[in-house]
Each structure stands twice: as C-alpha cells, then as structure tokens.
Amino acid sequence: MLWELPLMPQQASTIAHKVDALYLFLWGMTAFFTLLIFALILVFAVKYKRGKVADRSNPPDTDHKLEAVWIVVPLAISLVIFGWATAIFFEQVRPPADAVEYFATGKQWMWKFQSPEGKREVNELHVPKGRNIKVTATSEDVLHDLFFPAFRTKADVLPGRYTNVWFNATKAGTYHIFCAEYCGMQHSLMIGKVIVMEPQDYERWLTTASSGTAGQTAAAGDETPAQAGERLFTQHGCQTCHQGSSGALGPALAGVSGAEVELQNGEKVKADDDYLRESILNSSAKIVKGYQAVMPNFKGQISEEDVMSLIAYIKAQK
Amino acid sequence: METASTISTTTAPTTMPGAANGVFEMPKVTYLNAQEGIKSWLLTGDHKRIAILYLISISVFFALGGVFASLIRIELLTPGPELDAEMYNRAFTAHGIIMVFMFLIPAIPAVLGNFLLPIMIGARDLAFPKVNLLSWYLYIIGGALTMSAMVIGGVDTGWTFYTPYSTTYSQSYVFLTGLGIFIMGFSSITTGLNFVITTHKMRAPGMTWSRLPLFVWSQYATSLVMLLGTPVIAITVVLLAAERVFGVGIFNPNLGGDPVLFQHLFWFYSHPAVYIMILPAMGVISELIAAFSRRRVFGYSFVAFSSLAIAIFGFLVWGHHLFVSGQSAYAGIIFSILSFIVAIPSAVKVFNWTTTLYKGSISYETPMLYALAFIGLFAIGGLTGLFCAALGLDVHITDTYFIIAHFHYVMVGSTVIAYLGGIHYWWPKMTGRGYPEFWGKLSALLIYVGFNLTFFPQFILGYLGMPRRYHVYPPEYQVLNILSTAGASVLAVGFMMPVFYLLWSLKYGPITGPNPWGAKGLEWETASPPPTFNFDATPIVTEEAYAYDAEADEAAYQAALQQGKR
Ligand code: HEM
Ligand SMILES: [Cu+2]
Ligand SMILES: [Cu+2]
Numbered sequence: 001m002l003w004e005l006p007l008m009p010q011q012a013s014t015i016a017h018k019v020d021a022l023y024l025f026l027w028g029m030t031a032f033f034t035l036l037i038f039a040l041i042l043v044f045a046v047k048y049k050r051g052k053v054a055d056r057s058n059p060p061d062t063d064h065k066l067e068a069v070w071i072v073v074p075l076a077i078s079l080v081i082f083g084w085a086t087a088i089f090f091e092q093v094r095p096p097a098d099a100v101e102y103f104a105t106g107k108q109w110m111w112k113f114q115s116p117e118g119k120r121e122v123n124e125l126h127v128p129k130g131r132n133i134k135v136t137a138t139s140e141d142v143l144h145d146l147f148f149p150a151f152r153t154k155a156d157v158l159p160g161r162y163t164n165v166w167f168n169a170t171k172a173g174t175y176h177i178f179c180a181e182y183c184g185m186q187h188s189l190m191i192g193k194v195i196v197m198e199p200q201d202y203e204r205w206l207t208t209a210s211s212g213t214a215g216q217t218a219a220a221g222d223e224t225p226a227q228a229g230e231r232l233f234t235q236h237g238c239q240t241c242h243q244g245s246s247g248a249l250g251p252a253l254a255g256v257s258g259a260e261v262e263l264q265n266g267e268k269v270k271a272d273d274d275y276l277r278e279s280i281l282n283s284s285a286k287i288v289k290g291y292q293a294v295m296p297n298f299k300g301q302i303s304e305e306d307v308m309s310l311i312a313y314i315k316a317q318k
Numbered sequence: 319m320e321t322a323s324t325i326s327t328t329t330a331p332t333t334m335p336g337a338a339n340g341v342f343e344m345p346k347v348t349y350l351n352a353q354e355g356i357k358s359w360l361l362t363g364d365h366k367r368i369a370i371l372y373l374i375s376i377s378v379f380f381a382l383g384g385v386f387a388s389l390i391r392i393e394l395l396t397p398g399p400e401l402d403a404e405m406y407n408r409a410f411t412a413h414g415i416i417m418v419f420m421f422l423i424p425a426i427p428a429v430l431g432n433f434l435l436p437i438m439i440g441a442r443d444l445a446f447p448k449v450n451l452l453s454w455y456l457y458i459i460g461g462a463l464t465m466s467a468m469v470i471g472g473v474d475t476g477w478t479f480y481t482p483y484s485t486t487y488s489q490s491y492v493f494l495t496g497l498g499i500f501i502m503g504f505s506s507i508t509t510g511l512n513f514v515i516t517t518h519k520m521r522a523p524g525m526t527w528s529r530l531p532l533f534v535w536s537q538y539a540t541s542l543v544m545l546l547g548t549p550v551i552a553i554t555v556v557l558l559a560a561e562r563v564f565g566v567g568i569f570n571p572n573l574g575g576d577p578v579l580f581q582h583l584f585w586f587y588s589h590p591a592v593y594i595m596i597l598p599a600m601g602v603i604s605e606l607i608a609a610f611s612r613r614r615v616f617g618y619s620f621v622a623f624s625s626l627a628i629a630i631f632g633f634l635v636w637g638h639h640l641f642v643s644g645q646s647a648y649a650g651i652i653f654s655i656l657s658f659i660v661a662i663p664s665a666v667k668v669f670n671w672t673t674t675l676y677k678g679s680i681s682y683e684t685p686m687l688y689a690l691a692f693i694g695l696f697a698i699g700g701l702t703g704l705f706c707a708a709l710g711l712d713v714h715i716t717d718t719y720f721i722i723a724h725f726h727y728v729m730v731g732s733t734v735i736a737y738l739g740g741i742h743y744w745w746p747k748m749t750g751r752g753y754p755e756f757w758g759k760l761s762a763l764l765i766y767v768g769f770n771l772t773f774f775p776q777f778i779l780g781y782l783g784m785p786r787r788y789h790v791y792p793p794e795y796q797v798l799n800i801l802s803t804a805g806a807s808v809l810a811v812g813f814m815m816p817v818f819y820l821l822w823s824l825k826y827g828p829i830t831g832p833n834p835w836g837a838k839g840l841e842w843e844t845a846s847p848p849p850t851f852n853f854d855a856t857p858i859v860t861e862e863a864y865a866y867d868a869e870a871d872e873a874a875y876q877a878a879l880q881q882g883k884r
Contacts (some may be wrong), residue, residue, distance in 0.1 A: 005797045009782045022711050023781065026776040037672055037697050039520055041690060044675035048611070048868075049682075051879065056869040059677035062617045070669040071662060072781040080657035081708050088710025093647050108487070143577060145642065145717060149783025152714040156643045158578070159482065160571025163644050173817040176792065180785040182476050184483055185403050188788035 012175055012196060013151035014168040018088050020152075022081075029077065064077060094154050095166035099134035103129070103225065103308045106137065106144035106157045109186035111177065112305060117206050118224040123192035125177065128202035135167040136273065138304050144155025145181035148194060156181055162273045169196040232306050241295065250295060251288055254317040264288045276311045333393030342831035344750050348847040363447030364850055370748070371454050376429060377817070379420040379461065383811065386413035391803040397793045406789035407474040414477030419499050420461050422733055423591060424600035427509060427544075428457070430740045431537045433745070433748060435513060437841040438531050438571075440859060442521025442851040445515040449508050455504035464498030467491035476787060478588075481569035481580040485561040493559055493684030500555045501546045506594070510544030513537055522840070523797070524859030531839055531863045532621055536601025539625040543590045543597070543632065552588035554580070578643055584849035585636035593632040595729055597625055598734035600667055603798030604693050606739055607671050609837035610686035610869045614864035617670040624663035631660040641712050650709055657707035663699050669695060679872040683835075684758030688739025691766045692732055702777065720780025726773045735765070738816065745820065746834045750847045757819040764812030771805025838864055 011017050047054055102112040102125070113125045113135075127133050137146050140161040151167040179190035197205060199300035223231070233239055241250035261271050264287040269275055276283055280302065283295040302310070349366045359367055389409040393400045395500045401409065433451065436443050444450050467473060473495045475484040484492050490717075496548040517538050530538075558567040558580070567573025569580040608615050615621055637645060637653030671693055680686070702724045706712050715721065746752050775798040780786075791799070844853050 004794065006782055006794060007778055008369075019711055019714055022708065023705070023714075023792070026701075026708065026711070028702075030698065033701060034694065037668065038694060040672050040677065041693065044672075044678070045680060045682075045690075048675060048678045048680050050612075050679045050872065050875055054677075054875075056677045056679065056872055059613060059615055060616070062620070066673070067620050067666070067670075069618055071666060074665045075659075075662055078661065078704065081704060082655050082658050085708030085710040086654065089650065089713065092710060092713050100871055106517050124398050139693060142487050147717070147783070147785065149714070154713060154716075158571070158644055160577075161644065176783060178783065178788075182478075182480065182787045184474070184487060185407060187407075188403070188785075188790050254776045288835055310387070 010150045010171070010173070010174060010175065012152070012171045013148075013167055014170055015088065015091055016150065016152045016170075020083055022088060025084075026081065029081075029218070052306070054116050068205075092166075095134040095164060096178070099132040099166050101312075102133060102135045104135050104137040104146060104157070104307070105304050105308075106146065106179065106183075106190070107140040108142065108184055109179070111179075111190065111191040111192050112224060114305065115206075116224060118222045118227070119206060123177070124206055125192065125194045126202065127194060127196055128199045129169050129172050129196050130199065132166065132168050134164050136160050136162050136164045138277075139310075140304050142183045143181045144179045144183050144190065147178040147180035148175065149178065150175035150194075154180055162277065169194075172196050172198050172201075178225045225309045225312035226304070226311075226316040228309040229311070229316070232310055233313055236298065236302065238271070238310075249292070251291060253314050257315040263287060264280060264291075264318070273311055274316060277307055280310060281308055326430055332664060338429050342829045344431040344542065344829055345845040345847070345849070347815050347849060348750065348845065350749075350847050352850045361451070365432050365444050365447065365450055365452055365850075366848065366850075368450050369429050370500035371508060372424065372428040372457070373433060373446065373455075375458060375461070376421055378427055379416050380425075380463075383413055383416035383421055383878055384810065386410070386416065393801045393808040394403075394791070395803045397791050397796055399790050401789065403789050404474065406795065407476075407787070408468075408472035408612060411473050411476050411789060413470050414429045415464060415473070415495065415499070417729075417815055418477055418591070418595075420464070421500055422595040422729055423506060423508075424457060424502075425595075426602060426733070426740065427513070427537060427540055427594075430602065430737070430744065431513065431540075431598060432509075432534075434744065434841055435534060435537055436516060436520070437844065437848060438534050438839060439517065439520060439525050440840050440853065440857045441516060441520035442853070443539075444512045446512050450512055451510070453505045453508040453675075456501055456508065460501030460503075460505065462496045462498070462499065462868075464495050466500065467494035470494075477557060478584060479580075480560070480584075481561070481577050482571070482575075485558060486566075486570050492562055493617050500552055503552045503555075506544045506548045510541035510548070513541040513842050514545065517557070518541055518650045522857050522859055527842075527860050528619070529859060530603075530622075532615055532625075533598075533601035535622040536604070539629040540594055540597045543594050543629050546633070547587045547590040547594070550583060551591075554583040554587065557583070567761075577703070578640070578645065578677055581640055581643055582636065585639045586633075588635040589628075589639065590632045590875070592725070592728070593628055595733050598629060599692070599733040600625065602736040602740040603671060604838070606685050606689035606743055608685065608864045608866065609743070609839075610689065610797050611680045612868040613676075613678040614866060614867040615668075616676070618863070621667055621670050624666045627663040628660065631656065631663070633766050635660050636704050638707055639713075641709060642716055654707055654709045658704065661700060661707070664696075667740050668697055670699070677868060679868040679875065683742075684762055685743035686741045686758060687762040687766075688735050688742065689880050691762065692735045692739065694713070695731030695735060695769070699724065699731055702727060712789045713733075715780055717786055718780035719776040719784045719786055722786050723773045723776035723780060726776075731773070735769075735774045738762075738765070741816070741820075743835070744783050744841070745823070746830035747846050748849070749824060749827070750829060751823050752830045752834060753823045753827055754815075758817060761812050761815035764808055764815070766812075766882075768808030768810075768812050772802050772809050773805070775799075775801045775805075783789055838866055 095289050100116050105112045109266050111123050113121045123312040137157040139157045141159060144157040145154055146165055148167060153165050153167055155163045155165045157163060173196055176192050177192035177194050179187060242246055242253050244252040256271050259271050263270050282297050284293055285295060287293050349364055386409045390413060393406050471491055473492055474490045475488050557568050561568045561570060567575040569575040570576050570578060604615050604621060635653055635657045637649055638657045641650050706724055742758055779795055779798045784791055809866060830846055832846050840857055
C-alpha cells in the first residue's frame, strides 16, 4: 500500500469520465500557459542578462494590440471552459425523473441510509449498478457534506432542509463516502462505503442481509419508507385530522405533493419535500387557506428519518 | 547629513548591496535614532516606525502560524492519528486564523505600505499619523485577544466559522476569537482610510495619478476593498455573537435561522479579502521587475487599471464558495461566469510583467529571484482557480485538498513570496544595510523548491478525493502526504534563514547608501534610512514612474566592467 502513487481516482459513475476529461483539459491548458510564461522568462532572462550584448534599443512601452490579444484570448478560453463545466454541472444537479430515491441523514458523526426497499444501514450504502439513484439528505445537527469521490459528486447536507445527490454507478465495487464539510471533532471519521452491486447480487442482498442497525423505530423491520410512513401516520394520530373526508379538521393529503397550495395569506407555494417537512415539524409557519392553525408542531417528536418516511407515504397516496 | 543629491541614479548601476561598501557612511540622524527609548517607539506617529512595529509583530505571528502548520504536517505524515482529533482541529483553525487575519491581510499593506506609500508619493507622513498608530494598537489588542483564546483552550471551527457549528455546537472559545477578529478589522479599516486619503491629498507637486508607482496604485485599490469589505465581516461577527451568546436565531435552523446566510455574509467579505492579500503583492512585483530589468513596466495603465478591476469584480464573486452549499443552481452559474471574468485582469498582469523583461538589462539579485518565482507560482495559482470556478469540476474538488493547494499557490506562492522579495529589496532602505546576497539566494531557492514539493502533491490528493480538515485518512493517500510533509520541512528551513541573516545584517551588513540598486522612485532619492520626515525638502516630480533607460544603464555597466578589467 505504502508506495503506490495514485494519480486519478476510480471512475465509477456515468459522469466520472466527463469530469475527468474537463480536469485533464484544464491541466493541459495550465501546462501550456505556465510553460509559455516560463519559456518567455527564460529566453528574456538569458538574452537580456545584464552584461550581455543585445539589442536594447527602442524598448516598447505598451502595445494595445498585444494587450487586446491577451485579454481576448484568455476570455475566449474561459468562456469555453465555463460552457463545458456548466453543462456537466446541470447533469450533476438535476436528477433524472426516473431516479429511485434513497434517504440519508447525517449527524455528528455518522451517516444513516435507507433504501426504497426499506433497508436501513449506517455508514454503508448498498446500491445496484446501472440504475439512476437519488439520495435525498438532511442533517440532524450541523452542516455535513455527502461526498462520493468515485462518482465525482457531492452536496452539502443541511439541517432543516433537503438536498440531494444523484448518480448512476457503472462499476461494481466498494468506494469511499466522505463527509466533506467540517462538522466538528470526528469529522474525519464520518466516512463510509458505497457498495455497488450487480443488480442480481443486489436483489439477493436485499433478501438476505439483516437490516436496521440504527432503525429509530424498533418495529421498522424491512418495511419500505412508504409503509413505515403509513404506520407512523397512525401512530402519531395524523389520520384523526387527515382522514380525507369532508369536514375533517385538516386537508386531504393525497396528491398534495408537487401541487400548488394556497395559503391563508393568499400566497401560493409549491408543495415540495421542504414544504411538506416544514408542514409536519413546524406547521404553524404556513397555514393552508380555509383551515385553522390547529395542527400541533411535531418538532422534536418525530425524527428526521421518520419525517422522510411520512413524506414518502404522502407521496405514495395519489 | 547624507542627502539624495550625493548619489545620482544615472551613474553606473551598482546593484549589490554592499558592492559599494566603504564608500558610504550611515547618515547621522535617521528615523531610527531621531528619538531614543522604548516609549518613543510606542508613542510614535512616524509611519516608518509604525511599519517596523508591524514588521516585528507580524513576524512573530507568522512564526506562530508556522508552528501550527508543522503540527498539521506532522499529523498527516501517517494515515492514523498522532494528535487527537480535538487538538488537530484546534491546530488547523489556529493556523488559518493566524495566517489569514494576523499575517496575510496586514503583511504587505501594514509593513511595506506603511513604510513606502508616503515616501513614494513624496509626502512627509500619512495623512493621520495618530490614527496610523491607533491601527497598530487595534491590531495588537485584537491579536492578543485571539491569541489568548488559543492559549486558554483554542477554537475548533476552522477559520471559516460555519454555522450552526460555530454558534451552537462548538465547545470552544468562539466568542473571544471573534472579538479579536472584530477589533483587528478596525485596524484594516483605519489603515485603508489613511492610505486612500493620503494618496488623494498628499502627493508631491508633479506626482500625478499617471505617475504613481504601481505599488501605490495597488495599495490604493486594496484600501478601497478594506474600506468597503471589512464592515461586512464586522457585522457578521456581531450576528454570530448574538446567536452564540444570546441565542438569537439568525443562522441556526432550529432557532428559525438560515445556515447558508452566514456563508454568504462571510464570503462577501472573505473573497474580497483574498484580494486584500494579493493586490499589494502584485504591486511589489511591479516594482521589483521594473527595477531589476531597468524597464518601465510594460502596459503601465493596463496594470494599474487591472488592480481596480480586480478590486471591483472581486466583490461580485463570493458565491463561488457556495457551489455545493445549497444555493440555487442559477446563482451558481452567475457566480461561475463572474469568477472567470475576474481572472482576466490577473492574466493581463502576468503577461505585462513577462513582457517587461523584453529588451531589459536584467540582473538577478535575491528580490528578482523572488519576483520571477512569483510569476510562475501565481500563474499556477491563478490557472488552478479556473478549475474551482468551473462548476462541474468544482462539485468534485471543493472542500478537498485541491482547494488547499490552489489557495496556497496564491497566498503563499504569491503573497508571501512577494512580501519576502519586497523585504529584501527595501531592506537597505529600512535599515541602511545590505543583507548577504548568497544566503538570500539560497533561501529563495529553498523556499521555491520546498513550496512546490509541499503543495503540488495536494492538487493530486484533492482530485483523488481527500477532503480538507481530515486528521486521519485512508492509507492510499499516504505517499502524497509524505511528499508534502517533506516539502514543508524544506520550506520551513527556507523561511527561517532570513530571520538569522537579516538580524545579522543589522549590525554587520554593509552600509548601502541611498540607492544600492540604482533604482528609480522617490524612495531611492532620500537617505537610507530616511530622516523622520522622509525628505529634506519636498521633492518635485518631473518624470513618469520607472523612467529607466535599459540601453544607457547597460552601456554604463559595460563601461564600468571594462574599466575594472584594465
Ligand atoms: C485568479 C483568480 C481566482 C479564481 C478564479 C479563484 C477561484 C476560487 C474559487 C472558485 C474558490 C472556491 C472553491 C471552493 O470553495 O470550492 C476559491 C477558493 C479559495 N481561494 Fe481562490 N481564486 C482566485 C484567486 C485567489 C486569490 C488571489 C486568493 C488569495 C490571495 C485566493 C484564495 C482562496 C482561498 C483562501 C480559498 C479557500 C476558501 C475556503 O476556505 O474554502 N484565490 N478560489
Ligand atoms: Cu459531517
Ligand atoms: Cu464532517
């Protein structure tokens, strides 16, 4: 191990080689300009060394054409890089519509993951090869950052909000997960492994591996997030107000995800995951039009993971 | 008393300090001995003495920052822990805070700027000498508070103080440290104010804006950034304290705050602050290149205006530190393109400096070695900045060692190198004595080699994925870390050498006379060291900056050589 000197990280996602191509191009450009400057300095340094006979007559003071060249050329190169890099960025930050959703919760100093099939893991994430996977993440305390070097992507993980990372793994194997945002004492131990498996191996793993190393809820078993959400929905008494019948205290929740909600103050908001999360934990922040502010704030009573399950359940009700 | 008239800058250039040893005598009354006693120093209004006070205090802080750097590099020699995590986190935080707020931000403006700006424009002093002294006291008080926080237990937030860790979770002396930084901020503001007003009001007759040395232009641009940017960090620190001490919810979502807001406020100051660090360095390099190649800086007005362009555009790119922080993708795109644009004026400078060498009469004393090293290292630092500005690539490299390597190429490879080059160049002016050229060149070489060995491997480390602020790491990163620590040892030796030979030179260095380099500029027309009010009579400026004639200087040099042979 000691004397191997790696130069490039493993490429294990559909975007890895695209990021690498840009990276190598930029090194090429850096080498070109640095060597150009070095060469010019060297030539002048030798030719015009004090004590050396050379033509020093009429030295130019300034040259607008030259200045224009070295403003326009770097600008043009910059714009090319900008366009190229932005195209990659759009791919990194926009998960494909068919991506399957995994959940991650960061806390000092561990990662908790949950697969759509309901597997719960700590600091390990098993995923099938060749599928678009979106990891929706939040933090229970400070900032963290979910970083998959082999997939060339990362995102900060914030308390009070959802962010996501997506990838499509191309090579079976085990790769690093790092926390890349400083989060206190054991920041460098907030690491894990992503294990990419052939789809059939993954199916087998789902049925054999025992789950729930850190399941908040003892009964969690292998129920999917939506199933867990349904159970929690009853457990916390949500259905008493949200049973969906007319005259209920709270609005029906089927189909609310992604819809536009009109608030009491006339404002209209899109019911994305962040909105649903806020409606559960801090419902008094935004009151739906036509309803009373009677829903209790569940902050501190429902864990971030359970909120994710509840949202999965709400989304599943079409 | 020796005065400027005893040596004319058009005589054969003697470019070695001490080459003329025996010819010159120390002037009898200088700013150094005009008044005696420690009190005369602590209550001085003389910008040159204040510069010396800064030089001493900044050197002490630099050494302390270096000690913490050594701790970090020793820890990273092996993948496992040598220090415990708590200690490591405090070490990198202390290193960052000391180097950024107590060394890099004040270094060139407060030492070289203080000493030279009034002399370069032909003034007796800065506009407000007492305010200048006050700024040193603010710096010392702020520095002492911050250091006391480190002594009683330290801070573990990183120099970036990201919330809500810093406001709610950290069990360390965040408040005291913040207070120190807040006070040091006022030191920057008062210095900036003094420089701006002095440049506007106190230029000698004939010293028009287009005749200003580029060092003055860059100090002017820097001062504007200090004036406009520093209040924002002051407010940010106050908000941070309000949340930490009184629990006012500003940044912590549990209290109804927004953690990303802090990052916006922090970088709104701290990105411009990187220009506070680099612009003065660029000014130094312009002076050095001109003096040692006997040429007017090529494209003077382009170099001058690029400083202003950097100062202005520098305020519009803070969001490039937040590409993965949860800011909107569209904001990311705008900050990305602005970051590419802000790189252009830097490129313009590099090309102009290089072209300045053309048809020069170039000599290679220590300051020039530093200047040439600067151009190469700054080119790498700036070009790797484009990697960071490139969105799709930054997603991978942000918060890894790639970033660490990038900003060290800019801050150490460029700012510290320029600072050292400037110290060597103006040392004879500040002290009246020359340093030993051999040791100067050797230390410059060691620093150059050590620096590249320390930081180049970190580009690779970062791309491989090693995150910053990790005190233990996977074993496959070890080889590169060993190289880096090895380089750091060489670098440390290089940095220590000047301490010894410069101190030695105070007593034993050759007496250099007013203009040992045969350079242009008002600072070389007064005695070395200068008298308290800089000039015996207000100078009248009749020519542009850098009115060198490489051809004539070269001819004079050749003639002198011939004469020597006969
Ligand atoms: C040539 C133009 C430059 C460009 C385009 C540039 C670009 C960037 C970008 C985009 C980042 C953010 C990277 C990230 O956090 O992911 C960054 C980081 C940094 N840069 Fe530069 N930069 C330039 C010059 C400078 C200069 C002149 C300095 C200092 C004198 C500097 C010091 C820093 C520092 C301290 C950081 C690290 C911030 C942190 O702690 O994360 N940069 N640079
Ligand atoms: Cu973390
Ligand atoms: Cu972390």
